[in-house]
Amino acid sequence: MPDQSLLDGAKTKTKLSIETSSLAVDGLGLIATAVIPAGEDVFSKQQILNIADSAHLITTCDCCFIWLGDSVNLRTYTISAENSGTILKKCGGCQVVRYCSTSCQRKAWKSHHKAECKVYAEKYIEDVYLRATIRLLCMRKLGTISDSQWYWVNRMQSHMEDYCRSEQLFRQAISEAASMALRWTGMADSEEVIRELYCRIKLNHMTNIRMESETTGITLDPLAAIINHSCDPNAFCFFEGTKIRVRSLRPIVAGEEITISYTDDTLARDTRRGYLTRWFFDCACEKCAKNASDDVLKIPRGFNVEALNDAMQSFDFSQPDKSDFAIFGAGGPGVGWPADLQPIPNLHSHLATGYRAKTMFSDPTVSHEVQLNLLSELRHRLPLCFVGDPAIRPISTHPMRVINLFMLTMLLRRILLVLKDTSKFPDFKFQRTEVGLVYKYYMMKVHEDAPISHGKDSPLAVSVAELMRRDFAVAGDPAMMLASMKDDQLQTMRGIHLRMLQWSGMRV
Numbered sequence: 001m002p003d004q005s006l007l008d009g010a011k012t013k014t015k016l017s018i019e020t021s022s023l024a025v026d027g028l029g030l031i032a033t034a035v036i037p038a039g040e041d042v043f044s045k046q047q048i049l050n051i052a053d054s055a056h057l058i059t060t061c062d063c064c065f066i067w068l069g070d071s072v073n074l075r076t077y078t079i080s081a082e083n084s085g086t087i088l089k090k091c092g093g094c095q096v097v098r099y100c101s102t103s104c105q106r107k108a109w110k111s112h113h114k115a116e117c118k119v120y121a122e123k124y125i126e127d128v129y130l131r132a133t134i135r136l137l138c139m140r141k142l143g144t145i146s147d148s149q150w151y152w153v154n155r156m157q158s159h160m161e162d163y164c165r166s167e168q169l170f171r172q173a174i175s176e177a178a179s180m181a182l183r184w185t186g187m188a189d190s191e192e193v194i195r196e197l198y199c200r201i202k203l204n205h206m207t208n209i210r211m212e213s214e215t216t217g218i219t220l221d222p223l224a225a226i227i228n229h230s231c232d233p234n235a236f237c238f239f240e241g242t243k244i245r246v247r248s249l250r251p252i253v254a255g256e257e258i259t260i261s262y263t264d265d266t267l268a269r270d271t272r273r274g275y276l277t278r279w280f281f282d283c284a285c286e287k288c289a290k291n292a293s294d295d296v297l298k299i300p301r302g303f304n305v306e307a308l309n310d311a312m313q314s315f316d317f318s319q320p321d322k323s324d325f326a327i328f329g330a331g332g333p334g335v336g337w338p339a340d341l342q343p344i345p346n347l348h349s350h351l352a353t354g355y356r357a358k359t360m361f362s363d364p365t366v367s368h369e370v371q372l373n374l375l376s377e378l379r380h381r382l383p384l385c386f387v388g389d390p391a392i393r394p395i396s397t398h399p400m401r402v403i404n405l406f407m408l409t410m411l412l413r414r415i416l417l418v419l420k421d422t423s424k425f426p427d428f429k430f431q432r433t434e435v436g437l438v439y440k441y442y443m444m445k446v447h448e449d450a451p452i453s454h455g456k457d458s459p460l461a462v463s464v465a466e467l468m469r470r471d472f473a474v475a476g477d478p479a480m481m482l483a484s485m486k487d488d489q490l491q492t493m494r495g496i497h498l499r500m501l502q503w504s505g506m507r508v
């Protein structure tokens, strides 16, 4: 039996074991040795490494990984776009990383930055994998990564030869990176060792994706890396600050391997498999083994897949309105596509994220245009939550579905706060009281689902409960709350919900 020390430091109620996997060629996997019911923690664990990408260095704390764009600031339970109360201070030495508090700064200094600051001060490093390599070397130097963790880091696969084959000039680039890392950190390892470390990080890292679908950086942990992929996974992972949390999507039997999806498992087979080539394997799951033409058959006659793919290729996050018009405007390739068939749900999600990015750090009260962006975001979140998601993610408490609904509620909350006069938008035929009612309607659903999807003690469930108290002065069991609502109240809410779906362009 393989060494079980990889499980050290993982918080889990269930029995897990590291064993040879039937999914990975020549690799290990994480096996449940007892039954895990649906909607339970498989484990949670502090990741070894969390590094913000270049675009998020100035908005993310280098230690606790709090991000200024979090829709609910998990410490103060306020919506950060309005006033998170969090200010990030630059490190005076390198002027590169930022911290939300002196305690975070002190912690990071001890764990890695004492060695890393000099490196950053000398040269700004754009490559996030190189920064991660340097971080690990610094931790090694300061003795803040244990021998056992270091062993597991170096036991991860690297696929260095495959990288060198598939990416031109890669060998030269990583050689340079390795020699820089060695010189800067003053470590005695050989360049070859560092080159492989770099590839190990590139292959095994995960993207730290926020609730808002914003990717803020990379994260690495050998235990998380050992979980193998399936296009029909039994578990789902997400991040809470610097911690990974893995939860079961459905009941897992004793002896079953824990699987997650490395890519968007709701995409068509060939698209999925195209993405998976970056991990150098051919997925052998049951879903992939089924007839490849299944997905193509779902496309209704007369729809132009190529035109839609072209439109997606030229998608521009910084100009969502242009992409929106090109895809869903008059005569656009997205017009008339079934809203429950990929890539339409993903397009709605991308467009909503694009509009959100435009309003995230702006004061919406001042500009008509910003308010219009909020309504445009709403037009995409509604079909995503109520038409797309139920079709592509049949589990109603799937974490992605709950997050999408949560994002919709946060958007409605924001609209209520800033859109004082809805009559300025003649097309949006809803009164503020109606928006308020539908906000409550969706919020009750999130309140009910978040403890199952993310866990009772998760920041999401906790902040939703707090928002319920704040906005509706109600607390307690979500099921009881729903039951106590009068039928005619629910009827009214449902009526507004349907009208709003219609407004978003959905036939109901």
Ligand SMILES: [Zn+2]
Pocket: 061, 062, 063, 064, 065, 066, 099, 100, 101, 104
């Ligand atoms: Zn912090």
Ligand SMILES: [Zn+2]
Pocket: 091, 092, 093, 094, 095, 096, 097, 113, 116, 117, 118, 120
């Ligand atoms: Zn510094």
Ligand SMILES: [Zn+2]
Pocket: 230, 231, 232, 283, 284, 285, 286, 287, 288, 289
């Ligand atoms: Zn597959």
